[in-house]
Amino acid sequence: MKIGELAEKTGCRIVTIRYYEKEGLLAEPERTEGNYRIYGKKDQERLEFIMHCRRHGMKLSEIRELLAFKDTPQGSCDWIDALIEKHIDEVSAQIDSLTRLKKQLTRLLRQCSGVKKEECGIIKSLSDVEHCPHCEDFRCRSSG
Amino acid sequence: MKIGELAEKTGCRIVTIRYYEKEGLLAEPERTEGNYRIYGKKDQERLEFIMHCRRHGMKLSEIRELLAFKDTPQGSCDWIDALIEKHIDEVSAQIDSLTRLKKQLTRLLRQCSGVKKEECGIIKSLSDVEHCPHCEDFRCRSSG
DNA sequence: TCTTGACTCTATAGTAGATATAGACATTAA
């Protein structure tokens, strides 16, 4: 199949497929006489694997490692466990951080009582770094 | 004060301060004879405002708007309320998405029972887009 | 056969929000 059909089947954009090829995630496919890329079932599966990993928020570098592992005849897979575990930790940290952020933003929203600039508590609050719990949190995390 | 001192006081990197200047968030400061940037208290406050907003996850474009508003002699501030509200919605959506992702990754982790590649359930699961609830979710969100 | 339109090709630049680097100049302390 040509690149357009592959894109259609997988839901991946044409430019993104070419980009993955350039990045070495997909092998360079065969070409027609007219220089069009030609893909097979294997290529489709590989692309779907990549997209699946991307939906799980993995970086291309991580996916590259996983693909290299898949391409190797044998090997131990315990590092994959570690990779996923590390990934979960990162996601957890993000959730925590965003949850704190949301709380703080909600508090911020309640600050705005006025309709004119001089009365806008949001601007006032944003100007006051000293008494912001979120910034406190942030400092804690960045220094620890 | 010179740029190094400002960086020290605010916790913002020197290169980032120069970057904010280039982006028009900070005004071009005065210079010494030797062409060094010189900052005052006002500049520090403005930078802290920017950093405060950044810690709240705002985009530079949004911060630019807020700064422009601060710089204006008067005006109505109800759009700020809307901006923060929209921002909260985005944060909420991110939290939801990441929470679903974490659940799915945790399930994925339990798949790996083996120590050899052939037995690694993680790789197997990642190859199987069809039966992945997270991918299902993802498709729902992207088509809706 | 010609032409039109859809598809594909390469190469380059742009996005956000910085960070990294190179090479030159300024300042300060010993």
Add this chain to the structure above:
DNA sequence: TTAATGTCTATATCTACTATAGAGTCAAGA
């Protein structure tokens, strides 16, 4: 005077793509 440190500009790099320009390919209709 010299060495170390601070600062300057300009350019490149990062991630994961997206957008654009200009050219070539291919199939169907007039």
